[in-house]
Amino acid sequence: MAMQNDAQYPLPPSHVAARSYTDPAQYSREFAGVFQRGWLRTTPLSDLPEPGDYVIWEELDQSIAIVRREDGSLCAWHNVCQHRGARLVAASGHCDKERFVCPWHGFTYDLTGKLRFAPMKNAFQADRIESLRTPPVRVEAYAGFAWICLSDDVPDLKTYLAEIGHELDWFGLDKFDVRYRFDVMLDANWKVVVDAFNETWHVPFTHQATLSDIVQWGKAHLRICDPHSWMTIPVKGLTDRQPDDADHRAAHITHYLAFPNTIYSNFPTHLQTWTIWPAGERRTHFIAYGMVGPVPDGLTEDQWAKRNQRDWEHFEAVSREDIGIINGWGTVAGSLGQRDYLFNTAEGRLTAFHREVARRTSDQAE
Numbered sequence: 001m002a003m004q005n006d007a008q009y010p011l012p013p014s015h016v017a018a019r020s021y022t023d024p025a026q027y028s029r030e031f032a033g034v035f036q037r038g039w040l041r042t043t044p045l046s047d048l049p050e051p052g053d054y055v056i057w058e059e060l061d062q063s064i065a066i067v068r069r070e071d072g073s074l075c076a077w078h079n080v081c082q083h084r085g086a087r088l089v090a091a092s093g094h095c096d097k098e099r100f101v102c103p104w105h106g107f108t109y110d111l112t113g114k115l116r117f118a119p120m121k122n123a124f125q126a127d128r129i130e131s132l133r134t135p136p137v138r139v140e141a142y143a144g145f146a147w148i149c150l151s152d153d154v155p156d157l158k159t160y161l162a163e164i165g166h167e168l169d170w171f172g173l174d175k176f177d178v179r180y181r182f183d184v185m186l187d188a189n190w191k192v193v194v195d196a197f198n199e200t201w202h203v204p205f206t207h208q209a210t211l212s213d214i215v216q217w218g219k220a221h222l223r224i225c226d227p228h229s230w231m232t233i234p235v236k237g238l239t240d241r242q243p244d245d246a247d248h249r250a251a252h253i254t255h256y257l258a259f260p261n262t263i264y265s266n267f268p269t270h271l272q273t274w275t276i277w278p279a280g281e282r283r284t285h286f287i288a289y290g291m292v293g294p295v296p297d298g299l300t301e302d303q304w305a306k307r308n309q310r311d312w313e314h315f316e317a318v319s320r321e322d323i324g325i326i327n328g329w330g331t332v333a334g335s336l337g338q339r340d341y342l343f344n345t346a347e348g349r350l351t352a353f354h355r356e357v358a359r360r361t362s363d364q365a366e
């Protein structure tokens with residue numbers, strides 16, 4: 001396995017200022033330096049299976065239409081009418097006539113966001129109205145989801161994901177179904193939420209009843225591959241049943257951060273995955289999905305469905321424990337007692353994450 005020669009905890013301890021979680025200027029820099037310069041996972045592809053299906057994706061103060069075209073490919077564009085800035089499409093749905101009509105003055109766009117008709121067209125400045133279109137957004141389909149990028153300067157998704165993409169490819173996620181989901185608004189900065197899910201040593205405290213007997217949290221093995229990171233976690237009932245030379249993904253929970261805000265917690269046959277969306281310095285939208293692979297050998301469809309239902313309920317219970325801690329942070333975020341946050345070596349993925357955010361936001365300050 002890729003990690004066997006690496007140290008369990010590859011980075012020294014570090015610290016960051018608590019203020020970096022609540023400072024409005026830092027928050028703005030993160031939008032420009034982090035979220036505009038990465039690939040962001042948006043909606044499951046199963047939400048738009050047919051040509052003409054579209055999803056209106058609204059996070060980060062953006063509204064983006066992701067559309068399935070006639071040839072089956074995806075396109076995406078900013079959901080803003082180019083006449084006077086109205087929201088063009090109000091909600092996700094299906095477009096039969098290949099036309100989107102602005103509710104304000106009737107500017108009419110095709111599936112790709114090109115202006116096809118404007119009432120009183122000749123009364124506009126000709127050079128401004130010709131070839132008008134909603135600004136396009138880069139979109140790629142990968143691992144069961146539509147991913148977008150808000151910049152032209154970032155390499156393609158595969159190149160961006162690099163090692164994380166190689167890791168995820170092993171699972172064949174195109175064959176998994178997105179079967180479960182839940183979302184919740186949290187009273188915390190988005191980085192608190194990323195931090196909360198990228199280390200294991202809170203398990204014996206936060207998850208004493210739900211996880212500490214199952215997950216061998218003290219044997220997590222961290223791997224940093226900037227800007228991303230991942231870890232393997234041995235787990236009862238899986239690791240002990242696999243030969244020593246089994247692939248690390250077959251024998252562990254493998255846990256990935258696709259920088260900045262997409263997390264996977266994978267078993268070989270099914271997984272939970274979530275995205276963490278800033279909604280203000282102290283508000284975060286957390287969206288989790290349960291993905292289920294093909295029925296494993298030796299199980300019936302029904303047994304597999306029951307097992308997945310049980311696992312998802314367990315995941316929700318575990319997440320609620322994390323959410324309690326995270327929302328508790330929100331109640332003291334403005335306290336004069338907030339100083340520096342200390343990361344130990346077992347929190348090396350947090351060190352790497354904050355180092356990357358700092359690198360990308362200090363560029364913005366110049």
Ligand code: FES
Nearest residue numbers: 081083084102105
């Ligand atoms: S703002 Fe859309 S047609 Fe006027």
Ligand SMILES: [Fe+2]
Nearest residue numbers: 196206207322
């Ligand atoms: Fe947790």
